[in-house]
Amino acid sequence: MPVAETDPGPSVAKLETIVSLAKRRGFVYPSSEIYGGINAVWDYGPLGVELKNNVKRAWWRSMVQERDDIVGLDAGILMHPQVWVTSGHVGSFSDPLVECDTCHRRFRLDELPGVEGLSATELQDEGIVERLGLVCPVDQGPLSAPRRFNLMFKTHMGPVEDEGAVIYLRPETAQGSYVNFKNVQMSSRKKVPFGIAQIGKSFRNEISPGNFVFRMREFEQMEMQYFVRPGEAATQAFDEWLPARRAWYERYGVTPERLRFREHAPDELAHYAKKAIDVEYRFPFGWKELEGVHNRGDFDLGSHAGASGENLEYFDPVAEEHFIPWVVEAAAGADRAAFTFLIDAYHEEQLEKGTRVVLRLHPDIAPYKVAVLPLLKKRPEIVELCHTIKGDLQKDMMAVYDDTAAIGKLYRRQDEIGTPWCVTVDVDSLEDGAVTVRDRDSMTQERVPVENVKRLLMDRMAAAREA
Ligand code: GAP
Secondary structure (H helix, E strand, C coil), X not given: CCCCCCCCCCCCCCHHHHHHHHHHCCCEEECCHHHCCCCCCEEECHHHHHHHHHHHHHHHHHHHHCCCCEEEECCCCECCHHHHHHCCHHHHCEEXXXXXXXXXXXXXXXXCCCCCCCCHHHHXXXXXXXXXXXXXXXXXXXXXXXXXXXXXXXXXXXXXCCHHHEEEECCCCHHHHHHCHHHHHHHHCCCCCEEEEEEEEEECCCCCCECCCCECCEEEEEEEEEEECCCHHHHHHHHHHHHHHHHHHHHCCCCHHHEEEEECCHHXXXXXXXXXXXXXXXXXXXXXXXXXXXXXXXXXXHHHHHHHCCCCCEEECCCCEEECCEEEEEEEEHHHHHHHHHHHHEEEEEECCEEEEEECCCCCCCCCCEEEEECCCCCHHHHHHHHHHXXXXXXXXXEEECCCCCHHHHHHHXXXXXXXXXXXXXXXXXXXXXXXXXXXXXXCEEEEEHHHHHHHHHHHHHHHHHC
């Protein structure tokens, strides 16, 4: 598999810079902060919820709205516990955990310094800690032998908290699509190949979460399961989905040189996968998985058919054949994608009057599309015209009004949160009925009649989407 190895150089944005901007401007806050926070859970503020909703909308647009062969689903987070036994998650969804005898901190074995480059098989060796002389990275204390730690959160359903009432918070949305395969196929009358797309929360009790919203214990996935004929058709679908998924990130502005593919080694494959390739992004903390494309074969439908006794075969009316479809999955994270767009959009520019921080977010992804600003807030007619313009714009797009600083500062504030356009009302506007439209990236300004502003912005958004 070709890998784009062009080194884009060090990331422009440091993680601390993004975390600080995210909190200060209301993108992301630590969860339950007034109680000291809770590890690996984050809350999205007013701008963050817009950003993440836009990411999900863009994904849904390309997966469902713009296609004839994919339909949506919103399955429950809680599912029959047998689902997770059949799917293999109860038995195999685990990471190798080691514990320090001195400080009792726990670590993922595969993330300890000193194990880089080891294969998944080598990491399963019980004596590996001793053999490599691994010690606690915090206090150099002795480490235990590795044991498997299941990542699923357990809870109880109903008033009795006994073993029979144990259920799980789903660790992936995919299983909802498999157990509903027949419902969706019959009700939507789709013919193979077709897909089921889902966006929703998933939960994993990660051993070593971190890097801000990169690895969380509660997160959102955007997953699409594509059902195809067995064998060659799956290979072909895989080869089509992989570049298509990379192209989606590029379409919404991610720097192509910061994306690459990485194929999983045979002993690294998840229990369900025949083949897996990650789309990786060069985060400030290194190349990491952004999304996984997997050929899952007939593992899922075959296992659920066997365990439930339901016939999950598909009947192909043309070939007059019954078969269990194979699945090609494109599994992305909404938080990870939003984080990536934020990092990649971050730029610092040296201007004559100092540094300008600008988020060059794609207009579809930007929280606000336009800010309406008065040049003189002391003139009631100017403020009134601003509100009229904003009131009209916000019927079709997220718009904001701000008059709490001088115009230069107002522009900088909007640049820093990625607002693509500012509309400024000045004294002349009251005479000539025109306003200034300022572009975030070029900082160019043009005079536009008030009645043309909405059309202009809608056209620019459509053009950005098609670009
Ligand atoms: N259904 C297959 C599946 O869940 P995965 O590679 O484990 O595959 C898919 O997860 C995507 O979900 C990842 O590429 C990542 O974007 C996101 N994801 C997984 N675990 C996550 C976590 N702990 N925090 C944030 N995002 C996560």
